[in-house]
Amino acid sequence: MAVETKRLLTTSKAISEAIAQEMERDPRVFVMGEDVGVYGGIFGATEGLLAKFGPERVMDTPISETGFIGAAVGAAISGMRPIVELMFVDFFGVCMDQIYNHMAKIHYESGGHVKVPVVVTTAIGGGYSDGAQHSQTLYGMFAHLPGMKIVVPSSPYDAKGLMISAIRDDNPVLYMFHKGIMGLGWMTPNPRATAPVPEEPYTVPIGKADVKREGRDLTIVTVSLMVHRALDAADDLAKDGIEAEVLDLRSLVPLDREAIVESVKKTHRLLVVDEDYRSFGTSGEVITTVIEGAFDHLDAPPARVTYPDVPIPYSRPLEQFCLPSREKIAAAARQLMG
Amino acid sequence: MAVETKRLLTTSKAISEAIAQEMERDPRVFVMGEDVGVYGGIFGATEGLLAKFGPERVMDTPISETGFIGAAVGAAISGMRPIVELMFVDFFGVCMDQIYNHMAKIHYESGGHVKVPVVVTTAIGGGYSDGAQHSQTLYGMFAHLPGMKIVVPSSPYDAKGLMISAIRDDNPVLYMFHKGIMGLGWMTPNPRATAPVPEEPYTVPIGKADVKREGRDLTIVTVSLMVHRALDAADDLAKDGIEAEVLDLRSLVPLDREAIVESVKKTHRLLVVDEDYRSFGTSGEVITTVIEGAFDHLDAPPARVTYPDVPIPYSRPLEQFCLPSREKIAAAARQLMG
Amino acid sequence: MPSNETLREMHRQMLRIRLFEETIQQIYFEGKTPAFDIAAGPVPGEMHLAAGQEPVAAGVCAHLRPTDAVTATHRPHHVALAHGMDMKKLAAEIFGKETGLGHGKGGHMHLFDPATNFGCSGIIAEGMPTAVGHALAFKKLGRDDIAVSFFGEGAANQGAFHESLNLAALWKLGVVFVCEDNAWAISVPKDKATAIPNNSDRAAAYGIPGVLVADNDPVAIHEAAGEAVARARRGGGPSLIEVKTDRLLGHFEGDPQLYRSKEELALLKERDALRAFERRLIDTGVLTAAEAEAAWKQARAEVDAAIEFARSSPSPEPASALQHVFA
Amino acid sequence: MPSNETLREMHRQMLRIRLFEETIQQIYFEGKTPAFDIAAGPVPGEMHLAAGQEPVAAGVCAHLRPTDAVTATHRPHHVALAHGMDMKKLAAEIFGKETGLGHGKGGHMHLFDPATNFGCSGIIAEGMPTAVGHALAFKKLGRDDIAVSFFGEGAANQGAFHESLNLAALWKLGVVFVCEDNAWAISVPKDKATAIPNNSDRAAAYGIPGVLVADNDPVAIHEAAGEAVARARRGGGPSLIEVKTDRLLGHFEGDPQLYRSKEELALLKERDALRAFERRLIDTGVLTAAEAEAAWKQARAEVDAAIEFARSSPSPEPASALQHVFA
Numbered sequence A, B: 001m002a003v004e005t006k007r008l009l010t011t012s013k014a015i016s017e018a019i020a021q022e023m024e025r026d027p028r029v030f031v032m033g034e035d036v037g038v039y040g041g042i043f044g045a046t047e048g049l050l051a052k053f054g055p056e057r058v059m060d061t062p063i064s065e066t067g068f069i070g071a072a073v074g075a076a077i078s079g080m081r082p083i084v085e086l087m088f089v090d091f092f093g094v095c096m097d098q099i100y101n102h103m104a105k106i107h108y109e110s111g112g113h114v115k116v117p118v119v120v121t122t123a124i125g126g127g128y129s130d131g132a133q134h135s136q137t138l139y140g141m142f143a144h145l146p147g148m149k150i151v152v153p154s155s156p157y158d159a160k161g162l163m164i165s166a167i168r169d170d171n172p173v174l175y176m177f178h179k180g181i182m183g184l185g186w187m188t189p190n191p192r193a194t195a196p197v198p199e200e201p202y203t204v205p206i207g208k209a210d211v212k213r214e215g216r217d218l219t220i221v222t223v224s225l226m227v228h229r230a231l232d233a234a235d236d237l238a239k240d241g242i243e244a245e246v247l248d249l250r251s252l253v254p255l256d257r258e259a260i261v262e263s264v265k266k267t268h269r270l271l272v273v274d275e276d277y278r279s280f281g282t283s284g285e286v287i288t289t290v291i292e293g294a295f296d297h298l299d300a301p302p303a304r305v306t307y308p309d310v311p312i313p314y315s316r317p318l319e320q321f322c323l324p325s326r327e328k329i330a331a332a333a334r335q336l337m338g
Numbered sequence C, D: 001m002p003s004n005e006t007l008r009e010m011h012r013q014m015l016r017i018r019l020f021e022e023t024i025q026q027i028y029f030e031g032k033t034p035a036f037d038i039a040a041g042p043v044p045g046e047m048h049l050a051a052g053q054e055p056v057a058a059g060v061c062a063h064l065r066p067t068d069a070v071t072a073t074h075r076p077h078h079v080a081l082a083h084g085m086d087m088k089k090l091a092a093e094i095f096g097k098e099t100g101l102g103h104g105k106g107g108h109m110h111l112f113d114p115a116t117n118f119g120c121s122g123i124i125a126e127g128m129p130t131a132v133g134h135a136l137a138f139k140k141l142g143r144d145d146i147a148v149s150f151f152g153e154g155a156a157n158q159g160a161f162h163e164s165l166n167l168a169a170l171w172k173l174g175v176v177f178v179c180e181d182n183a184w185a186i187s188v189p190k191d192k193a194t195a196i197p198n199n200s201d202r203a204a205a206y207g208i209p210g211v212l213v214a215d216n217d218p219v220a221i222h223e224a225a226g227e228a229v230a231r232a233r234r235g236g237g238p239s240l241i242e243v244k245t246d247r248l249l250g251h252f253e254g255d256p257q258l259y260r261s262k263e264e265l266a267l268l269k270e271r272d273a274l275r276a277f278e279r280r281l282i283d284t285g286v287l288t289a290a291e292a293e294a295a296w297k298q299a300r301a302e303v304d305a306a307i308e309f310a311r312s313s314p315s316p317e318p319a320s321a322l323q324h325v326f327a
């Protein structure tokens, strides 16, 4: 048997490879967005695609998000399978009507007769001082609005498999990649952003959470870059004999409530880690899921470490004060253990 | 002592009276929006204002929500106190960037140096077959996004007092009135939409919940039209000897967590009733608030009756199937009582 | 000048639209009298009728095939019918029935019909980008189908108008943008909303043809649309057509229209384009009085059958509200 | 033709902007070498510099008072400084310090200065409606102050552009819209984004004057702006000015600019408007070489003092992140 060389890819390369493979497989797939062509996407998600597929299938757009995301909706209805990039999720407000009143609702309004297979890719997350309009995650807000699947990968492997699933899905999918997981040369280095990724196409199911670390003492539920922080914290906790299970939701819609409940039934304790704003969002929903499904199994009230309810400040000490960190997660876990 | 005649007003008249009184008091206050002039606002919130104050202070606008809500932001920065109407909250997607990246964040980004005293009024809610793009409540989504106060009155009295507070507040306030509480002649009659309202100006504090019915057995936390449904259900429950406390949050931001926790500490049971989409929203946040503040006081896991995670269907039987109702609330309360 | 056959076909379309909507209007008030309750009756919710605007639908859609895409607005029936939507499925959707286009999930502002590639939106101007997308797909798929986007003059001040026209022009897409200028956006008159008198002049901002049809005349509309459709089909890019048309009724049913003068309303009634067109066809010998009468009868029968279908169809199962969120 | 004094003042503004930004550029890379890490160093985050676009800021702002409102974009320094923003507070904000305009909460894309009624936005075109609102307030308050909205040519395809121009024209507000056409929106060239060559032609869609300044020349800009500002001040309504200007650097610092040819970059450097303007002032005797040198020295001193102030200022207390959400 030959020794298998594991091919390492950054998340951004895993994503662009997934798109390239699907574009090869299916001529209906095309890419649109600002700077997705020569530039390869500001966060590299479309790198190399223009060279491979040409400007008809990799289209740079004007700064007209309502126009081109709406165009993706129309093109999807007429038989194409567009992938369309909203450069930063923070810009949603200029085009939310297309995303949410059109892309997400037409299938339902049509009684199931019209399909809208659009993938919207968008960059989320802060931590590098980009200020209040370029640093948010906002996945909790989108997850509140029915009609779109919401995918939030944390690793190169999941990123590729979820992208292929998203493209093949007949529903609108919002694919949210954190800048900090992309493995970009110009962001703070993140060893977890480069990892083995199979070359052949494969899928990771949308709506299935993944245990990224098994543990018996408490369950840490989180997504995206916070999975990395939680894993770091789990390492620290392990030194004190606390074994944290880290559950990576990977998708928020559909939400894998069963996986959350099962894990907490095992560990009896829940900590939610959420880079999104604290209130009226993901952390509350995960906690409520456990209250609804495992109330009698809880040894302590569930807790959350989240971004607070404030806009994102620019200055580094301010932003770092707000962000969940390895230390804050470990401290909250210790407190939860009593 | 003279017998006091209690003056009855509909909620819509209470709102327009509040605006008129503030416009008289403060020349910086003005109103902008689609059909706020001759028409008096599609839901009557600005009725009579044009006749009283003229077209310079009650301005009909083009259909350009980004333009005129953004103009309200600019006008507020330069010293005015605009009230601006987004006709239906469902239209937020065409102007959310102004609401959320600008109106809600500028004060913070400026380090507190710039004030943005804008009141955005908007109609919420369904139940009359207006379909997926004209029937939503969405308050949970807005409450997730820091920087705006969110007001959701349920009664004529609160509506007037909260409107005056909103106008005098130096912060952006999103004032969300449910069509079903306005007392409009063309909506399904609602006896609770007409009630005594003092003529003189008064304020109701933003951020203070209100016990609309006292009870000892369980706490029903809700807002807006669902307060009416909860009160109806509480009447039914009382016949079975179950005394429900109905807590009307009135504002979602700031959220009166203390009032929620205090009530549940007394009743030991929580039911949240929410016309907004079920997941990632208000119901989860209220439940989490109780988990964080009164976990050891709970005699049963908190429960929620909400709109499900589906777009709003047009057909009456479909929509009614989705909406929380008196019956569903009473049934959930009974189940919660064990 | 359109052929006599086309003229008769436009006449037929206009009157079946008119009859359909007049009937819906009557039914709309069933269960809503004496006290008007928008939630009551067989047809609840808002109801936007297009009486007076039939010439636009008939004149433009005469050039279209079922595989051409059409996007419309909150006021969609005239366009939907002229583009060939099944009247029964339309009526059933308006009644919220299981047999409706969307099994009752959409309603009158959210009609989606794969058979005619028709869609509409209750959000002003936001149907326009979808039309751009249809045309983009056609180009990519090598089809010579086109997309037509109908919208009101009120919509022309919304950002989506600007973005859509720029994109379509930039990418030379086969889109015909049709502005139905009925002078009102609910209670706001055009001159209180639009900085210039004619939206067709805005075409220059995108380097595309802009055509003003100053009369609510099906023939003039047909002609302008013919050129625009042909240009779009042969890959010549988008056009903008503006028609000065009439909204004979309130913005929605129940609208007291306090903002409109009696004179205006009387004048509108008098110049009803459908009646005028019929008179003209008879006067010019395109249509005999008997043929006209027969056309009305035929339309009456079609409308009655559609309404009967809608009324007698079952309501959807309440729990089916939870279906069709995802495919 | 501007007075000699004005010419010298424009020169002075241009060079203090240039020096300020060159200095920020150097500092930006502190802590980011050898491995570029956007989060590292005294100035983290994105950094958009305006080298080449100083003529626009200097030419337009020469006509303004501190009580006039100015809204700018993600590339705001040149406009902020030309409109009179305190350089120390600006620098301190860019350093994220407590003494910055927003106590470090805003950063380089979110500068708000009540002293000069200045604001900017990182969201393309979304600063434009704010400018309309400032002008609306001035009209209501009976002030003859005006609002100036700066934006890139990329922004002119965004819906907010259209809505803002229509509103300002409709309400005859005192707004001057200034389009800085630097030919690029990040990596997307203008002709791949805009259906027509000149945005100034879009003024016709709103019935307002549209002026094209075809050269990146402070004098021509000053002249065009003078008329527009005067019209706005006297209640004559808005104007649209388009300037063909140059982006000498990358979109942001760290941009490899692979989308631009070497020839283009070389050409740009050669025709640097600041050097050209200085030469012209010296050649025409408006400025002596010695005066020019003194101006540079003075600017250098100002910039050094501002940077020193920023560097030596304290960072905000971490927990102050929770303040200023609400007034």
Ligand SMILES: Cc1ncc(C[n+]2csc(CCOP(=O)(O)OP(=O)(O)O)c2C)c(N)n1
Residues within 6 Å of the ligand: B034, B063, B065, B087, B091, B094, C074, C075, C122, C123, C124, C151, C152, C153, C154, C155, C156, C182, C184, C185, C186, C247, C251
């Ligand atoms: C974005 C948005 N804003 C406001 C509305 C409310 N509204 C519905 S119809 C209408 C007037 C539309 O006028 P116009 O475009 O001229 O079409 P018409 O009704 O005359 O056919 C308005 C303001 C809406 N549906 N969407």
Ligand SMILES: Cc1ncc(C[n+]2csc(CCOP(=O)(O)OP(=O)(O)O)c2C)c(N)n1
Residues within 6 Å of the ligand: A034, A063, A065, A087, A091, A094, D074, D075, D122, D123, D124, D151, D152, D153, D154, D155, D156, D182, D184, D185, D186, D247, D251
């Ligand atoms: C709504 C929105 N879309 C996209 C972006 C990302 N973005 C930032 S700057 C820029 C290019 C802007 O080009 P232009 O308006 O010409 O200004 P310039 O950078 O040339 O000064 C883009 C696309 C954004 N900030 N906001």
Ligand SMILES: [Mg+2]
Residues within 6 Å of the ligand: C152, C153, C154, C180, C181, C182, C183, C184, C185, C186
């Ligand atoms: Mg109209």
Ligand SMILES: [Mg+2]
Residues within 6 Å of the ligand: D152, D153, D154, D180, D181, D182, D183, D184, D185, D186
């Ligand atoms: Mg540019």
